Amino acid sequence: MYRTARRSLFASGFALTTALMFSGLAGNADAADLTPASLRLKWLPQAQFAGYYVAKAKGFYSDEGIALTINPGGPNIIAENMVGSNTDTFGHGGGMASLLQAREKGLPIVGIGMLFQETPYRLVALEKAGIKKFTDLKGKTVSTWFTGPQFMVQAMLKANGIDRDVNLEAQANSMVPFIDGKVDVATVTVYNELLILKRRNVTPAVMFNPADMGINLANEAIIVNESTIKDNPKLVQGFLRASLKGWVYAMTHKDEALDILLKEVPTLNRTEQMETLEALQPLLTYGAGGSKGIGYIDRDNLAFAQKFLLDNGALKKAVDLDSSINTTFWDKVPASDKVIPR
Structure with missing residues (x-):
């Protein structure tokens, strides 16, 4: 694929x-x-x-x-x-x-x-992560690609005052770690990874759009x-x-x-x-x-x-x-x- x-x-x-x-x-x-x-x-x-x-x-x-x-x-x-x-x-x-x-x-x-x-990027979390609002990312593990999207993620975290309270790590080339719960929040594009989750019958409980938070x-x-x-x-x-x-x-x-x-x-x-x-x-x-x-x-x-x-x-x-x-x-x-x- x-x-x-x-x-x-x-x-x-x-x-x-x-x-x-x-x-x-x-x-x-x-x-x-x-x-x-x-x-x-x-x-x-x-x-x-x-x-x-x-x-x-x-x-x-x-x-x-x-x-x-x-x-x-x-x-x-x-x-x-x-x-x-x-x-x-x-x-x-x-x-x-x-x-x-x-x-x-x-x-x-x-x-x-x-x-x-x-921007095509979104941050997603499954229900088991217990995240309902963005500030709930405090104390959680968030994965993203360190090829550019990390700057948007860091800015979103900083704007909400939790940039020092989140474990930010490099995201794998597979959504498996996210599906298995090894990371609480993952980065997706709406035309690729989000569709991959859908095909595996995995539905994010919440999804955060950087554009909605002023970062587009x-x-x-x-x-x-x-x-x-x-x-x-x-x-x-x-x-x-x-x-x-x-x-x-x-x-x-x-x-x-x-x-x-x-x-x-x-x-x-x-x-x-x-x-x-x-x-x-x-x-x-x-x-x-x-x-x-x-x-x-x-x-x-x-x-x-x-x-x-x-x-x-x-x-x-x-x-x-x-x-x-x-x-x-x-x-x-x-x-x-x-x-x-x-």
Whole structure:
């Protein structure tokens, strides 16, 4: 089973013939006129990235004059690094936190879209833990991933005055320690670990959402290298429009989206991927994502993210926010291509 990436807060050179062979070329553009480009995912192909596969299969990229190759991520393949080095043209990265950390490191990447308007992380506890309200975590053992989410957990604990009274430990790659009661509280994403618990008939008694406690860092950034923006803004515009259009189509035609995804990766479980796809929609349409359109970048939220990361030691120095994002491409995407009908 494919596991969803939890990236640390932390092949663009494919020949045209190779890119075209996998592109499907469902659009109207002449094959000889297509510009080759690549997209690096943050993890392995799965429903978390369905919008791109849909856009490719439906010819949305070729309609924009792009022959797109979609490259998988992996444990040691970080989209921010691949785009920063121009190994890949575009990337589906970790989110605001990883974008800012990459900029601090000097990587010339720019966010042009932010898919998850709401953080996908939750803290969960079973009934046997005896937790009803957040302050009941005092004296309990809490597990989380020390790849970024730990900062949110620590901030939640500190805000409630119990940060010194909780045993915070690294979370395993399995939910078994939580199910067996070896930890009282675990961290989950709504589109992966929470669904794993459901499939095992394990129902958390309580669930705490960081966003409800004022800690909401947008996730799943669409990124590109500064040089690509400068040298080929038409390519960037076409890619973003096609990608957002693909996501809108995937969310409004979920069965067809899964047909496309499973054709690409037949080993995936259709039922599980549908559950994942359904869990993504509230994250995509949270707040401005629903009213203004998916992929919206909220600069105020970016400023909040930077302050949060600085306050928690995840950033050593502030970075220039205005050069970290470029919203002009998103602004030019028609509402029909980025707003999911209600």
